[in-house]
Amino acid sequence: MSDGRSFDHPDIVLCPGGPMLLRGKHTLEDTDGVVHRTHRPVSAVCRCGKSATKPWCDGTHKLLPPKLRPS
Template sequence: MSRPTPDVVLCPGGPMLLRGEHLVMDDDGVEHPTTRPISAVCRCGKSATKPWCDGTHKVIPERLRP
């Protein structure tokens, strides 16, 4: 029996991965539709491309990561 693939995956210390079509609301209340099969959403708050993850979480101290 196969397990269903989750729509949302929280990566420890990293982004939230969304599978499929979703709307992501940024800090200003603007909605952004996902445009890829899997989209990475920033959880550390430091990305230059918010609400999307740009990998910045990799260079911040581990204790400050989500």
């Protein structure tokens, strides 16, 4: 690519039964329209909807029965 980025790993990874991992700088908008920016090299975004720190993952998906975990 001409922008100089290396694509040895994806920027976004969906973890089976768990969060979405974002590598690098991203912004995301929650259901209330609030924009959140990533501040870490890798940020975990909740996909189960049960996190107490939404939009970020707090590990709650590990406590859910398998049928309620994100696929």
